[in-house]
Amino acid sequence: MGIKRGKNNRAQLKTKKMGNIKNQGFLRPRKSNDFLSFLAFNCQNIRGQLKIQQMIFMLLAITLFFSLVGLFFLTYSLGDIKQGFIDIQKENAQKIVSILSNSAEFSCSSKRQNCIDMDKALIMKDREEYIKFWQVDSIEIRKLYPFEGKEIECSIGNYPNCNILKVFQKRDNGADLIAQQDNYVSLCRKEVKNGEIYEKCDFGLLIVGFEENEN
């Protein structure tokens, strides 16, 4: 292919087998009423069109292919992020359980580890201002020993003759808990017997739970 020198020496756009360049492009049919010659002219022009279409299809196909590869990669990495979040949540749950029993709102004393003041825990029940404070979705305290024979949920009315205290439970969207971490604790309270006040302690379990879609 080369530029045919025309009389005007200007650069000319050339397409393959387009016919006489003086026709100035392939879209202009000959001025002829002959249908067959019209068809013949256009058939000569089809090859150039096909070549461009082939290139377009190839480029589209390559772009589509790499887009699909990119989508698969993104799906994998997003799945990785979600798993990473769940792992971090579980790790966090284990740490939070240990600090909860030693926090000011539950602890018997700053000098005793893993000791829960049950009187205070009962007061903490369903306090709305604390719902987001601990970054957990449920806190439950269970008395394991001595056991009363059946499970009785604690309230102001039946305390201390009960063995399950649900401090709070946030399940507004019905999601299942993905992790429940627990820790053995002492459950101590003030008891009055024969006019004498003393501290009575039982053995129990502190259970915290987390939802799947924790923010």
Next chain:
Amino acid sequence: MIKNKKGIQLSFAWIFALIAGAVILFLAIFIAARFLDIGEYKTDTETAKRIDILLNPLQTSFEEGKVTKINLPKETEIYNDCSTSGNFGKQYISLSQESFNKFPRPGEKIGFENKYIFSSNIEQGKIFYIFSKNFEYPFKVSSVIYLTGKNYCFKDMPSRIKNEILGLKSGGSAENFYLENCPLDSIKVCFNINEDCDVIIEDKCKNDCENEFDKGIVRKDRDVMEYSTKTLMYGAIFSDEEIYECQTKRLMKRIENLAEVYYDESQFLSSRDCNTGMEPELLQLQSLSQSFDGNFILLNEIVQEINEKNIGVCKLWE
């Protein structure tokens, strides 16, 4: 061969190919750059969350007196943000790790309500030192955390504070605390003297404190921070004024809520023949901490009264 120098031969197919190729190349580079950015953001966010988890054991109060050293692989900026809105305020930390000799925008802010971190607004370095102390006022409120990457030089300390600093250094991790042979870039902390010091601590005790420097003022450049208890004194030393004031207000909110809990517990125990006699003082503590404005005078008085009443078998805390 092109003989005509005035023209360039380009078929339409080539033009199309060049344009389409340039667009695809641009898209590929753009997506790769965005992916790199998102990857850094994800790493910084994860690291910030892991630091949050690392701080949890410091809240058990049994880690008091120990310094934890955090070694990060790259030069890092830790951003400490604090908000006093809500029932307990909120603590935010975020991270930005150095990349190509500059710090990109930090990762997602990790927020929590149950931690109190005293530090500068931005701490930069590869090594950070963290330790905690209990804040009791008058009952145990929380463990507060101090985070710093800078060197500190302590001068002319009272013996009790000197023993505390030596205790922190004894574990071997508090390499950034100096009592002598201080590095040139260290921050000089002086007690009651005013000579070429970056931080000056003034004692305001007048026979009404258990120990000297239990209450006073910390001066840093033009900032003046009033404190009560040594816990807040260290907080004022290691943090900016803005962070110190915010964290102090958050601690007061926690005191307000705890005072309410203890007040309800006191009434509950009274119904079981265990009288504490502290209800009026607890109500007053709740009110004063709610309206806290940086002045500790009235609070110190009520705290002292409550401490004197919390005795006997019915005491609410130990």
